[in-house]
Amino acid sequence: MPELPNIRWGIIATGLISSWFVEDIVRTDRPEPQATHTIQAIGSSSLQKGKDFVAKHIPQTSPAIYGSYEEVYNDPNVDVIYIGTPHAFHKKNCLDAISAGKHVLCEKAFTLTAKETREVFETAQAKGVYVMEAMWTRHFPLIKAMQKVLHEEKVIGEVRRAFCDFAIFQDIASKGPESRLKNPALGAGSLLDIGIYSLTLTILGLEPALGEKKGAAETPAVRAIQSLSDGVDVSTAVLLLYKDGRQGIATSHSDLKTGDDFCRVEGSEGTLIVHGPAASVPSSFTVVKRGGGEKTYEFERPGRGFYWEADAVAVDIQQGRTESPVMPWSETIRFMEIMDEVRRQGGARFPQDER
Ligand SMILES: NC(=O)c1ccc[n+]([C@@H]2O[C@H](COP(=O)([O-])OP(=O)(O)OC[C@H]3O[C@@H](n4cnc5c(N)ncnc54)[C@H](OP(=O)(O)O)[C@@H]3O)[C@@H](O)[C@H]2O)c1
Known part of the structure:
Protein backbone atom coordinates (compact mmCIF):
# COMPACT_ATOMS: atom_id res chain seq x y z
CA MET A 1 0.00 0.00 0.00
CA PRO A 2 1.50 3.40 -0.97
CA GLU A 3 1.72 5.82 1.95
CA LEU A 4 -1.12 8.34 2.13
CA PRO A 5 -0.22 12.01 1.67
CA ASN A 6 -0.12 14.02 4.89
CA ILE A 7 -1.00 17.68 5.00
CA ARG A 8 -0.47 20.21 7.79
CA TRP A 9 -3.39 22.61 8.32
CA GLY A 10 -3.44 26.13 9.70
CA ILE A 11 -6.99 26.91 10.87
CA ILE A 12 -8.22 30.51 10.66
CA ALA A 13 -11.03 31.34 13.12
CA THR A 14 -12.53 29.30 15.91
CA GLY A 15 -16.25 29.54 15.12
CA LEU A 16 -18.81 26.84 14.41
CA ILE A 17 -17.62 25.65 11.02
CA SER A 18 -13.96 25.49 12.06
CA SER A 19 -14.98 23.24 14.95
CA TRP A 20 -16.88 20.89 12.62
CA PHE A 21 -13.99 20.79 10.17
CA VAL A 22 -11.23 20.00 12.66
CA GLU A 23 -13.26 17.41 14.56
CA ASP A 24 -13.94 15.58 11.32
CA ILE A 25 -10.50 15.57 9.72
CA VAL A 26 -8.79 13.97 12.71
CA ARG A 27 -11.33 11.13 12.90
CA THR A 28 -9.79 7.69 12.64
CA ASP A 29 -13.00 5.69 12.09
CA ARG A 30 -13.77 6.46 8.48
CA PRO A 31 -13.54 4.07 5.56
CA GLU A 32 -10.92 4.44 2.81
CA PRO A 33 -9.14 7.66 3.77
CA GLN A 34 -7.12 9.15 0.92
CA ALA A 35 -4.87 11.31 3.15
CA THR A 36 -3.90 12.00 6.74
CA HIS A 37 -4.31 15.40 8.36
CA THR A 38 -2.28 17.27 10.96
CA ILE A 39 -3.77 20.28 12.71
CA GLN A 40 -0.55 22.27 12.77
CA ALA A 41 -1.75 25.71 13.92
CA ILE A 42 -4.84 27.58 15.08
CA GLY A 43 -5.29 31.33 14.54
CA SER A 44 -7.92 33.31 16.42
CA SER A 45 -8.70 36.90 17.34
CA SER A 46 -7.79 35.84 20.88
CA LEU A 47 -5.18 33.43 22.19
CA GLN A 48 -7.59 32.25 24.89
CA LYS A 49 -10.28 31.47 22.30
CA GLY A 50 -7.70 29.40 20.43
CA LYS A 51 -6.79 27.45 23.57
CA ASP A 52 -10.45 26.88 24.45
CA PHE A 53 -11.15 25.69 20.90
CA VAL A 54 -8.40 23.05 21.03
CA ALA A 55 -9.40 21.89 24.54
CA LYS A 56 -13.03 21.52 23.53
CA HIS A 57 -12.85 20.14 19.99
CA ILE A 58 -9.46 18.51 19.38
CA PRO A 59 -7.87 17.79 22.78
CA GLN A 60 -6.00 14.83 21.25
CA THR A 61 -3.91 17.26 19.11
CA SER A 62 -1.23 19.82 20.03
CA PRO A 63 -1.18 22.55 17.41
CA ALA A 64 0.60 25.89 17.74
CA ILE A 65 -2.01 28.37 18.99
CA TYR A 66 -1.80 32.00 17.92
CA GLY A 67 -3.74 35.14 18.89
CA SER A 68 -3.64 36.38 15.30
CA TYR A 69 -4.20 35.04 11.79
CA GLU A 70 -0.90 36.46 10.47
CA GLU A 71 1.15 34.16 12.68
CA VAL A 72 -0.56 31.17 11.08
CA TYR A 73 0.13 32.45 7.55
CA ASN A 74 3.80 32.91 8.49
CA ASP A 75 4.24 29.55 10.25
CA PRO A 76 6.70 27.61 8.05
CA ASN A 77 5.27 24.28 9.26
CA VAL A 78 1.82 25.04 7.82
CA ASP A 79 1.09 23.77 4.28
CA VAL A 80 -2.49 24.89 3.76
CA ILE A 81 -4.79 27.45 5.37
CA TYR A 82 -8.41 26.62 6.16
CA ILE A 83 -10.55 29.80 6.32
CA GLY A 84 -13.63 29.64 8.55
CA THR A 85 -14.45 33.34 9.01
CA PRO A 86 -17.73 35.00 7.84
CA HIS A 87 -17.88 35.41 4.03
CA ALA A 88 -17.10 39.14 4.13
CA PHE A 89 -13.56 38.40 5.33
CA HIS A 90 -12.78 35.59 2.89
CA LYS A 91 -11.24 37.83 0.25
CA LYS A 92 -8.79 39.45 2.69
CA ASN A 93 -8.00 36.16 4.47
CA CYS A 94 -7.36 34.42 1.13
CA LEU A 95 -5.16 37.23 -0.17
CA ASP A 96 -3.13 37.34 3.06
CA ALA A 97 -2.63 33.56 3.04
CA ILE A 98 -1.72 33.51 -0.64
CA SER A 99 0.77 36.35 -0.30
CA ALA A 100 2.48 34.31 2.44
CA GLY A 101 2.78 31.49 -0.15
CA LYS A 102 0.19 29.19 1.45
CA HIS A 103 -2.33 26.94 -0.23
CA VAL A 104 -5.96 27.71 0.73
CA LEU A 105 -9.26 25.95 1.41
CA CYS A 106 -11.85 28.72 1.95
CA GLU A 107 -15.41 28.25 3.21
CA LYS A 108 -18.43 28.98 1.07
CA ALA A 109 -19.61 31.46 0.02
CA PHE A 110 -16.11 31.90 -1.37
CA THR A 111 -16.42 35.71 -1.32
CA LEU A 112 -19.30 38.21 -1.45
CA THR A 113 -19.14 38.91 -5.19
CA ALA A 114 -17.74 37.41 -8.40
CA LYS A 115 -15.42 40.41 -8.65
CA GLU A 116 -13.81 39.56 -5.32
CA THR A 117 -13.55 35.91 -6.34
CA ARG A 118 -11.73 36.75 -9.57
CA GLU A 119 -9.25 38.90 -7.64
CA VAL A 120 -8.41 36.01 -5.32
CA PHE A 121 -7.89 33.53 -8.17
CA GLU A 122 -5.78 35.98 -10.20
CA THR A 123 -3.54 36.42 -7.16
CA ALA A 124 -3.36 32.66 -6.57
CA GLN A 125 -2.44 32.07 -10.20
CA ALA A 126 0.36 34.66 -10.03
CA LYS A 127 1.67 33.04 -6.84
CA GLY A 128 1.26 29.46 -8.08
CA VAL A 129 -0.63 28.19 -5.02
CA TYR A 130 -3.62 25.86 -4.69
CA VAL A 131 -7.00 27.39 -3.80
CA MET A 132 -10.40 25.69 -3.49
CA GLU A 133 -13.82 26.82 -2.30
CA ALA A 134 -14.91 24.53 0.54
CA MET A 135 -18.14 23.39 -1.12
CA TRP A 136 -17.79 20.17 0.86
CA THR A 137 -21.00 18.54 -0.37
CA ARG A 138 -19.55 18.13 -3.87
CA HIS A 139 -16.97 15.71 -2.44
CA PHE A 140 -19.56 13.36 -0.90
CA ARG A 301 -20.81 8.91 6.69
CA PRO A 302 -19.13 8.77 10.12
CA GLY A 303 -19.11 12.25 11.67
CA ARG A 304 -20.18 15.02 9.32
CA GLY A 305 -18.16 14.35 6.15
CA PHE A 306 -15.68 17.23 5.96
CA TYR A 307 -12.77 14.77 5.54
CA TRP A 308 -13.70 14.13 1.90
CA GLU A 309 -12.95 17.72 0.85
CA ALA A 310 -9.85 17.77 3.08
CA ASP A 311 -8.57 14.55 1.44
CA ALA A 312 -9.18 16.09 -2.00
CA VAL A 313 -7.04 19.10 -1.04
CA ALA A 314 -4.17 16.85 0.13
CA VAL A 315 -4.29 14.69 -3.02
CA ASP A 316 -4.52 17.71 -5.36
CA ILE A 317 -1.55 19.39 -3.70
CA GLN A 318 0.47 16.16 -3.70
CA GLN A 319 -0.18 15.85 -7.43
CA GLY A 320 0.93 19.43 -8.08
CA ARG A 321 -2.47 20.84 -9.01
CA THR A 322 -3.45 24.44 -8.21
CA GLU A 323 -7.16 23.80 -8.84
CA SER A 324 -9.54 21.06 -7.83
CA PRO A 325 -11.08 19.02 -10.65
CA VAL A 326 -14.23 18.78 -8.49
CA MET A 327 -14.51 22.49 -7.69
CA PRO A 328 -12.32 24.36 -10.19
CA TRP A 329 -11.98 28.14 -10.17
CA SER A 330 -14.30 28.55 -13.17
CA GLU A 331 -17.05 26.78 -11.23
CA THR A 332 -16.72 29.01 -8.17
CA ILE A 333 -16.81 32.05 -10.48
CA ARG A 334 -19.89 30.69 -12.30
CA PHE A 335 -21.75 30.25 -9.01
N1 LIG B 1 -19.68 24.12 5.11
C1 LIG B 1 -20.69 24.30 5.96
O1 LIG B 1 -21.52 23.42 6.18
C2 LIG B 1 -20.80 25.58 6.71
C3 LIG B 1 -21.57 25.63 7.87
C4 LIG B 1 -21.60 26.82 8.59
C5 LIG B 1 -20.89 27.92 8.13
N2 LIG B 1 -20.16 27.84 6.97
C6 LIG B 1 -19.40 29.01 6.48
O2 LIG B 1 -18.34 29.24 7.39
C7 LIG B 1 -18.15 30.65 7.58
C8 LIG B 1 -18.21 30.94 9.07
O3 LIG B 1 -19.48 30.57 9.58
P1 LIG B 1 -19.67 30.14 11.12
O4 LIG B 1 -21.09 29.69 11.24
O5 LIG B 1 -18.60 29.22 11.57
O6 LIG B 1 -19.51 31.55 11.84
P2 LIG B 1 -19.21 31.84 13.36
O7 LIG B 1 -19.59 30.69 14.22
O8 LIG B 1 -19.79 33.16 13.65
O9 LIG B 1 -17.61 31.95 13.42
C9 LIG B 1 -16.90 32.85 12.64
C10 LIG B 1 -15.53 33.08 13.28
O10 LIG B 1 -14.84 34.00 12.44
C11 LIG B 1 -14.00 34.85 13.23
N3 LIG B 1 -14.31 36.25 12.94
C12 LIG B 1 -13.43 37.18 12.52
N4 LIG B 1 -13.99 38.37 12.40
C13 LIG B 1 -15.28 38.23 12.76
C14 LIG B 1 -16.38 39.13 12.86
N5 LIG B 1 -16.27 40.44 12.59
N6 LIG B 1 -17.57 38.65 13.25
C15 LIG B 1 -17.70 37.35 13.54
N7 LIG B 1 -16.68 36.45 13.47
C16 LIG B 1 -15.48 36.89 13.08
C17 LIG B 1 -14.26 34.49 14.69
O11 LIG B 1 -13.21 33.61 15.09
P3 LIG B 1 -11.95 34.07 15.97
O12 LIG B 1 -12.48 35.03 17.00
O13 LIG B 1 -11.42 32.83 16.50
O14 LIG B 1 -11.00 34.78 15.04
C18 LIG B 1 -15.57 33.73 14.66
O15 LIG B 1 -15.64 32.77 15.68
C19 LIG B 1 -19.22 31.34 6.73
O16 LIG B 1 -18.65 31.77 5.52
C20 LIG B 1 -20.25 30.26 6.47
O17 LIG B 1 -20.92 30.40 5.22
C21 LIG B 1 -20.08 26.69 6.28
Whole structure:
Protein backbone atom coordinates (compact mmCIF):
# COMPACT_ATOMS: atom_id res chain seq x y z
CA MET A 1 0.00 0.00 0.00
CA PRO A 2 1.50 3.40 -0.97
CA GLU A 3 1.72 5.82 1.95
CA LEU A 4 -1.12 8.34 2.13
CA PRO A 5 -0.22 12.01 1.67
CA ASN A 6 -0.12 14.02 4.89
CA ILE A 7 -1.00 17.68 5.00
CA ARG A 8 -0.47 20.21 7.79
CA TRP A 9 -3.39 22.61 8.32
CA GLY A 10 -3.44 26.13 9.70
CA ILE A 11 -6.99 26.91 10.87
CA ILE A 12 -8.22 30.51 10.66
CA ALA A 13 -11.03 31.34 13.12
CA THR A 14 -12.53 29.30 15.91
CA GLY A 15 -16.25 29.54 15.12
CA LEU A 16 -18.81 26.84 14.41
CA ILE A 17 -17.62 25.65 11.02
CA SER A 18 -13.96 25.49 12.06
CA SER A 19 -14.98 23.24 14.95
CA TRP A 20 -16.88 20.89 12.62
CA PHE A 21 -13.99 20.79 10.17
CA VAL A 22 -11.23 20.00 12.66
CA GLU A 23 -13.26 17.41 14.56
CA ASP A 24 -13.94 15.58 11.32
CA ILE A 25 -10.50 15.57 9.72
CA VAL A 26 -8.79 13.97 12.71
CA ARG A 27 -11.33 11.13 12.90
CA THR A 28 -9.79 7.69 12.64
CA ASP A 29 -13.00 5.69 12.09
CA ARG A 30 -13.77 6.46 8.48
CA PRO A 31 -13.54 4.07 5.56
CA GLU A 32 -10.92 4.44 2.81
CA PRO A 33 -9.14 7.66 3.77
CA GLN A 34 -7.12 9.15 0.92
CA ALA A 35 -4.87 11.31 3.15
CA THR A 36 -3.90 12.00 6.74
CA HIS A 37 -4.31 15.40 8.36
CA THR A 38 -2.28 17.27 10.96
CA ILE A 39 -3.77 20.28 12.71
CA GLN A 40 -0.55 22.27 12.77
CA ALA A 41 -1.75 25.71 13.92
CA ILE A 42 -4.84 27.58 15.08
CA GLY A 43 -5.29 31.33 14.54
CA SER A 44 -7.92 33.31 16.42
CA SER A 45 -8.70 36.90 17.34
CA SER A 46 -7.79 35.84 20.88
CA LEU A 47 -5.18 33.43 22.19
CA GLN A 48 -7.59 32.25 24.89
CA LYS A 49 -10.28 31.47 22.30
CA GLY A 50 -7.70 29.40 20.43
CA LYS A 51 -6.79 27.45 23.57
CA ASP A 52 -10.45 26.88 24.45
CA PHE A 53 -11.15 25.69 20.90
CA VAL A 54 -8.40 23.05 21.03
CA ALA A 55 -9.40 21.89 24.54
CA LYS A 56 -13.03 21.52 23.53
CA HIS A 57 -12.85 20.14 19.99
CA ILE A 58 -9.46 18.51 19.38
CA PRO A 59 -7.87 17.79 22.78
CA GLN A 60 -6.00 14.83 21.25
CA THR A 61 -3.91 17.26 19.11
CA SER A 62 -1.23 19.82 20.03
CA PRO A 63 -1.18 22.55 17.41
CA ALA A 64 0.60 25.89 17.74
CA ILE A 65 -2.01 28.37 18.99
CA TYR A 66 -1.80 32.00 17.92
CA GLY A 67 -3.74 35.14 18.89
CA SER A 68 -3.64 36.38 15.30
CA TYR A 69 -4.20 35.04 11.79
CA GLU A 70 -0.90 36.46 10.47
CA GLU A 71 1.15 34.16 12.68
CA VAL A 72 -0.56 31.17 11.08
CA TYR A 73 0.13 32.45 7.55
CA ASN A 74 3.80 32.91 8.49
CA ASP A 75 4.24 29.55 10.25
CA PRO A 76 6.70 27.61 8.05
CA ASN A 77 5.27 24.28 9.26
CA VAL A 78 1.82 25.04 7.82
CA ASP A 79 1.09 23.77 4.28
CA VAL A 80 -2.49 24.89 3.76
CA ILE A 81 -4.79 27.45 5.37
CA TYR A 82 -8.41 26.62 6.16
CA ILE A 83 -10.55 29.80 6.32
CA GLY A 84 -13.63 29.64 8.55
CA THR A 85 -14.45 33.34 9.01
CA PRO A 86 -17.73 35.00 7.84
CA HIS A 87 -17.88 35.41 4.03
CA ALA A 88 -17.10 39.14 4.13
CA PHE A 89 -13.56 38.40 5.33
CA HIS A 90 -12.78 35.59 2.89
CA LYS A 91 -11.24 37.83 0.25
CA LYS A 92 -8.79 39.45 2.69
CA ASN A 93 -8.00 36.16 4.47
CA CYS A 94 -7.36 34.42 1.13
CA LEU A 95 -5.16 37.23 -0.17
CA ASP A 96 -3.13 37.34 3.06
CA ALA A 97 -2.63 33.56 3.04
CA ILE A 98 -1.72 33.51 -0.64
CA SER A 99 0.77 36.35 -0.30
CA ALA A 100 2.48 34.31 2.44
CA GLY A 101 2.78 31.49 -0.15
CA LYS A 102 0.19 29.19 1.45
CA HIS A 103 -2.33 26.94 -0.23
CA VAL A 104 -5.96 27.71 0.73
CA LEU A 105 -9.26 25.95 1.41
CA CYS A 106 -11.85 28.72 1.95
CA GLU A 107 -15.41 28.25 3.21
CA LYS A 108 -18.43 28.98 1.07
CA ALA A 109 -19.61 31.46 0.02
CA PHE A 110 -16.11 31.90 -1.37
CA THR A 111 -16.42 35.71 -1.32
CA LEU A 112 -19.30 38.21 -1.45
CA THR A 113 -19.14 38.91 -5.19
CA ALA A 114 -17.74 37.41 -8.40
CA LYS A 115 -15.42 40.41 -8.65
CA GLU A 116 -13.81 39.56 -5.32
CA THR A 117 -13.55 35.91 -6.34
CA ARG A 118 -11.73 36.75 -9.57
CA GLU A 119 -9.25 38.90 -7.64
CA VAL A 120 -8.41 36.01 -5.32
CA PHE A 121 -7.89 33.53 -8.17
CA GLU A 122 -5.78 35.98 -10.20
CA THR A 123 -3.54 36.42 -7.16
CA ALA A 124 -3.36 32.66 -6.57
CA GLN A 125 -2.44 32.07 -10.20
CA ALA A 126 0.36 34.66 -10.03
CA LYS A 127 1.67 33.04 -6.84
CA GLY A 128 1.26 29.46 -8.08
CA VAL A 129 -0.63 28.19 -5.02
CA TYR A 130 -3.62 25.86 -4.69
CA VAL A 131 -7.00 27.39 -3.80
CA MET A 132 -10.40 25.69 -3.49
CA GLU A 133 -13.82 26.82 -2.30
CA ALA A 134 -14.91 24.53 0.54
CA MET A 135 -18.14 23.39 -1.12
CA TRP A 136 -17.79 20.17 0.86
CA THR A 137 -21.00 18.54 -0.37
CA ARG A 138 -19.55 18.13 -3.87
CA HIS A 139 -16.97 15.71 -2.44
CA PHE A 140 -19.56 13.36 -0.90
CA PRO A 141 -19.56 9.87 -2.49
CA LEU A 142 -23.35 10.34 -2.66
CA ILE A 143 -22.98 13.25 -5.10
CA LYS A 144 -20.63 11.29 -7.34
CA ALA A 145 -23.05 8.33 -7.28
CA MET A 146 -26.04 10.59 -7.97
CA GLN A 147 -24.39 12.12 -11.02
CA LYS A 148 -23.41 8.68 -12.31
CA VAL A 149 -26.98 7.38 -11.91
CA LEU A 150 -28.46 10.47 -13.55
CA HIS A 151 -26.02 11.31 -16.31
CA GLU A 152 -24.04 8.14 -17.14
CA GLU A 153 -26.50 5.34 -16.43
CA LYS A 154 -29.46 7.62 -17.27
CA VAL A 155 -31.63 5.64 -14.89
CA ILE A 156 -34.44 8.22 -15.07
CA GLY A 157 -33.97 8.85 -18.79
CA GLU A 158 -33.29 12.41 -19.99
CA VAL A 159 -33.09 14.76 -17.01
CA ARG A 160 -35.48 17.67 -17.50
CA ARG A 161 -36.17 19.39 -14.16
CA ALA A 162 -34.73 19.74 -10.65
CA PHE A 163 -36.24 21.34 -7.55
CA CYS A 164 -34.07 21.80 -4.46
CA ASP A 165 -34.60 23.65 -1.21
CA PHE A 166 -32.61 24.55 1.90
CA ALA A 167 -34.73 26.07 4.67
CA ILE A 168 -33.67 26.36 8.28
CA PHE A 169 -34.99 28.42 11.20
CA GLN A 170 -32.28 30.96 12.05
CA ASP A 171 -34.34 33.45 14.10
CA ILE A 172 -32.54 36.34 12.44
CA ALA A 173 -34.90 38.99 13.87
CA SER A 174 -33.55 38.33 17.39
CA LYS A 175 -29.87 38.68 16.38
CA GLY A 176 -27.74 41.77 16.84
CA PRO A 177 -25.85 43.67 14.15
CA GLU A 178 -22.65 41.81 15.03
CA SER A 179 -24.16 38.56 13.71
CA ARG A 180 -23.00 37.34 10.30
CA LEU A 181 -26.63 36.29 9.72
CA LYS A 182 -27.97 39.81 10.34
CA ASN A 183 -25.37 42.29 9.05
CA PRO A 184 -25.25 42.90 5.26
CA ALA A 185 -21.63 44.04 5.61
CA LEU A 186 -20.82 40.51 6.88
CA GLY A 187 -22.62 38.91 3.90
CA ALA A 188 -25.90 38.14 5.70
CA GLY A 189 -28.78 36.49 3.87
CA SER A 190 -30.15 33.07 3.04
CA LEU A 191 -28.71 32.98 -0.49
CA LEU A 192 -24.99 32.94 0.30
CA ASP A 193 -25.47 31.01 3.54
CA ILE A 194 -27.78 28.16 2.50
CA GLY A 195 -29.27 28.97 -0.93
CA ILE A 196 -25.85 28.22 -2.39
CA TYR A 197 -26.50 24.54 -1.55
CA SER A 198 -29.94 24.50 -3.22
CA LEU A 199 -28.32 26.00 -6.31
CA THR A 200 -25.50 23.46 -6.15
CA LEU A 201 -27.79 20.43 -5.90
CA THR A 202 -30.13 21.79 -8.57
CA ILE A 203 -27.25 22.31 -10.98
CA LEU A 204 -25.54 19.01 -10.12
CA GLY A 205 -28.87 17.29 -10.73
CA LEU A 206 -29.29 18.93 -14.13
CA GLU A 207 -25.70 18.75 -15.38
CA PRO A 208 -23.18 15.91 -15.85
CA ALA A 209 -20.07 15.90 -13.64
CA LEU A 210 -17.60 18.63 -14.61
CA GLY A 211 -14.99 16.23 -15.97
CA GLU A 212 -17.45 14.84 -18.51
CA LYS A 213 -18.74 18.17 -19.79
CA LYS A 214 -17.53 19.19 -23.18
CA GLY A 215 -16.21 22.78 -23.13
CA ALA A 216 -17.07 25.44 -20.55
CA ALA A 217 -20.15 24.86 -18.40
CA GLU A 218 -23.24 26.67 -19.66
CA THR A 219 -24.55 29.36 -17.38
CA PRO A 220 -28.34 29.00 -17.47
CA ALA A 221 -30.69 31.98 -17.72
CA VAL A 222 -31.62 33.21 -14.22
CA ARG A 223 -34.84 34.73 -12.83
CA ALA A 224 -34.98 35.45 -9.10
CA ILE A 225 -37.14 36.90 -6.36
CA GLN A 226 -36.20 37.56 -2.72
CA SER A 227 -38.04 38.66 0.43
CA LEU A 228 -35.97 41.15 2.40
CA SER A 229 -35.90 42.17 6.05
CA ASP A 230 -33.65 45.14 6.83
CA GLY A 231 -32.06 44.60 3.41
CA VAL A 232 -31.18 40.96 4.17
CA ASP A 233 -32.85 38.16 2.20
CA VAL A 234 -34.99 35.94 4.40
CA SER A 235 -36.01 33.91 1.37
CA THR A 236 -34.76 33.49 -2.17
CA ALA A 237 -36.33 31.67 -5.12
CA VAL A 238 -34.32 31.13 -8.30
CA LEU A 239 -35.50 29.82 -11.67
CA LEU A 240 -32.86 28.44 -14.03
CA LEU A 241 -33.41 27.71 -17.70
CA TYR A 242 -30.90 26.00 -20.02
CA LYS A 243 -30.88 26.44 -23.79
CA ASP A 244 -32.22 22.89 -24.31
CA GLY A 245 -35.17 23.51 -21.98
CA ARG A 246 -33.87 21.91 -18.77
CA GLN A 247 -35.39 23.78 -15.85
CA GLY A 248 -34.23 24.27 -12.26
CA ILE A 249 -35.90 25.74 -9.20
CA ALA A 250 -33.66 26.48 -6.20
CA THR A 251 -35.05 28.01 -3.01
CA SER A 252 -33.83 29.00 0.43
CA HIS A 253 -35.59 30.27 3.55
CA SER A 254 -34.21 31.27 6.92
CA ASP A 255 -37.49 31.33 8.85
CA LEU A 256 -38.64 27.70 8.76
CA LYS A 257 -37.23 24.20 8.46
CA THR A 258 -37.73 22.14 5.34
CA GLY A 259 -38.52 18.41 5.39
CA ASP A 260 -36.14 15.51 4.79
CA ASP A 261 -36.90 15.15 1.06
CA PHE A 262 -35.44 18.45 -0.07
CA CYS A 263 -34.53 17.77 -3.66
CA ARG A 264 -36.29 16.16 -6.61
CA VAL A 265 -34.86 15.56 -10.07
CA GLU A 266 -37.30 14.59 -12.82
CA GLY A 267 -36.48 12.79 -16.05
CA SER A 268 -38.31 11.29 -18.99
CA GLU A 269 -38.43 7.87 -17.26
CA GLY A 270 -38.63 8.60 -13.55
CA THR A 271 -37.71 10.69 -10.55
CA LEU A 272 -34.75 10.87 -8.16
CA ILE A 273 -35.42 12.17 -4.64
CA VAL A 274 -32.58 13.23 -2.30
CA HIS A 275 -33.07 12.80 1.46
CA GLY A 276 -31.20 13.95 4.55
CA PRO A 277 -31.06 16.61 7.26
CA ALA A 278 -30.32 19.42 4.78
CA ALA A 279 -29.16 20.09 1.22
CA SER A 280 -25.60 20.52 2.53
CA VAL A 281 -25.58 16.99 3.99
CA PRO A 282 -27.55 14.61 1.78
CA SER A 283 -27.59 11.11 3.25
CA SER A 284 -29.44 8.96 0.68
CA PHE A 285 -31.40 9.14 -2.55
CA THR A 286 -34.25 7.13 -4.05
CA VAL A 287 -34.86 6.43 -7.72
CA VAL A 288 -38.51 5.87 -8.67
CA LYS A 289 -38.98 4.49 -12.18
CA ARG A 290 -42.03 5.63 -14.12
CA GLY A 291 -43.15 2.11 -15.03
CA GLY A 292 -42.69 0.89 -11.42
CA GLY A 293 -39.65 -0.05 -9.37
CA GLU A 294 -37.86 1.87 -6.68
CA LYS A 295 -34.31 1.74 -5.29
CA THR A 296 -32.76 3.67 -2.41
CA TYR A 297 -29.01 4.33 -2.30
CA GLU A 298 -27.56 4.68 1.23
CA PHE A 299 -24.10 6.01 2.12
CA GLU A 300 -21.88 5.58 5.15
CA ARG A 301 -20.81 8.91 6.69
CA PRO A 302 -19.13 8.77 10.12
CA GLY A 303 -19.11 12.25 11.67
CA ARG A 304 -20.18 15.02 9.32
CA GLY A 305 -18.16 14.35 6.15
CA PHE A 306 -15.68 17.23 5.96
CA TYR A 307 -12.77 14.77 5.54
CA TRP A 308 -13.70 14.13 1.90
CA GLU A 309 -12.95 17.72 0.85
CA ALA A 310 -9.85 17.77 3.08
CA ASP A 311 -8.57 14.55 1.44
CA ALA A 312 -9.18 16.09 -2.00
CA VAL A 313 -7.04 19.10 -1.04
CA ALA A 314 -4.17 16.85 0.13
CA VAL A 315 -4.29 14.69 -3.02
CA ASP A 316 -4.52 17.71 -5.36
CA ILE A 317 -1.55 19.39 -3.70
CA GLN A 318 0.47 16.16 -3.70
CA GLN A 319 -0.18 15.85 -7.43
CA GLY A 320 0.93 19.43 -8.08
CA ARG A 321 -2.47 20.84 -9.01
CA THR A 322 -3.45 24.44 -8.21
CA GLU A 323 -7.16 23.80 -8.84
CA SER A 324 -9.54 21.06 -7.83
CA PRO A 325 -11.08 19.02 -10.65
CA VAL A 326 -14.23 18.78 -8.49
CA MET A 327 -14.51 22.49 -7.69
CA PRO A 328 -12.32 24.36 -10.19
CA TRP A 329 -11.98 28.14 -10.17
CA SER A 330 -14.30 28.55 -13.17
CA GLU A 331 -17.05 26.78 -11.23
CA THR A 332 -16.72 29.01 -8.17
CA ILE A 333 -16.81 32.05 -10.48
CA ARG A 334 -19.89 30.69 -12.30
CA PHE A 335 -21.75 30.25 -9.01
CA MET A 336 -20.69 33.67 -7.71
CA GLU A 337 -21.91 35.24 -10.98
CA ILE A 338 -25.26 33.49 -10.66
CA MET A 339 -25.59 34.68 -7.05
CA ASP A 340 -24.64 38.26 -8.07
CA GLU A 341 -27.41 38.15 -10.66
CA VAL A 342 -29.92 36.68 -8.19
CA ARG A 343 -29.21 39.52 -5.76
CA ARG A 344 -29.35 42.11 -8.56
CA GLN A 345 -32.86 40.93 -9.45
CA GLY A 346 -33.97 40.11 -5.90
CA GLY A 347 -32.73 43.25 -4.20
CA ALA A 348 -30.32 41.99 -1.49
CA ARG A 349 -27.26 44.25 -1.53
CA PHE A 350 -23.96 44.29 0.31
CA PRO A 351 -21.97 47.49 0.88
CA GLN A 352 -19.12 45.65 -0.91
CA ASP A 353 -21.17 45.57 -4.16
CA GLU A 354 -20.15 49.15 -4.79
CA ARG A 355 -16.41 48.52 -4.44
N1 LIG B 1 -19.68 24.12 5.11
C1 LIG B 1 -20.69 24.30 5.96
O1 LIG B 1 -21.52 23.42 6.18
C2 LIG B 1 -20.80 25.58 6.71
C3 LIG B 1 -21.57 25.63 7.87
C4 LIG B 1 -21.60 26.82 8.59
C5 LIG B 1 -20.89 27.92 8.13
N2 LIG B 1 -20.16 27.84 6.97
C6 LIG B 1 -19.40 29.01 6.48
O2 LIG B 1 -18.34 29.24 7.39
C7 LIG B 1 -18.15 30.65 7.58
C8 LIG B 1 -18.21 30.94 9.07
O3 LIG B 1 -19.48 30.57 9.58
P1 LIG B 1 -19.67 30.14 11.12
O4 LIG B 1 -21.09 29.69 11.24
O5 LIG B 1 -18.60 29.22 11.57
O6 LIG B 1 -19.51 31.55 11.84
P2 LIG B 1 -19.21 31.84 13.36
O7 LIG B 1 -19.59 30.69 14.22
O8 LIG B 1 -19.79 33.16 13.65
O9 LIG B 1 -17.61 31.95 13.42
C9 LIG B 1 -16.90 32.85 12.64
C10 LIG B 1 -15.53 33.08 13.28
O10 LIG B 1 -14.84 34.00 12.44
C11 LIG B 1 -14.00 34.85 13.23
N3 LIG B 1 -14.31 36.25 12.94
C12 LIG B 1 -13.43 37.18 12.52
N4 LIG B 1 -13.99 38.37 12.40
C13 LIG B 1 -15.28 38.23 12.76
C14 LIG B 1 -16.38 39.13 12.86
N5 LIG B 1 -16.27 40.44 12.59
N6 LIG B 1 -17.57 38.65 13.25
C15 LIG B 1 -17.70 37.35 13.54
N7 LIG B 1 -16.68 36.45 13.47
C16 LIG B 1 -15.48 36.89 13.08
C17 LIG B 1 -14.26 34.49 14.69
O11 LIG B 1 -13.21 33.61 15.09
P3 LIG B 1 -11.95 34.07 15.97
O12 LIG B 1 -12.48 35.03 17.00
O13 LIG B 1 -11.42 32.83 16.50
O14 LIG B 1 -11.00 34.78 15.04
C18 LIG B 1 -15.57 33.73 14.66
O15 LIG B 1 -15.64 32.77 15.68
C19 LIG B 1 -19.22 31.34 6.73
O16 LIG B 1 -18.65 31.77 5.52
C20 LIG B 1 -20.25 30.26 6.47
O17 LIG B 1 -20.92 30.40 5.22
C21 LIG B 1 -20.08 26.69 6.28
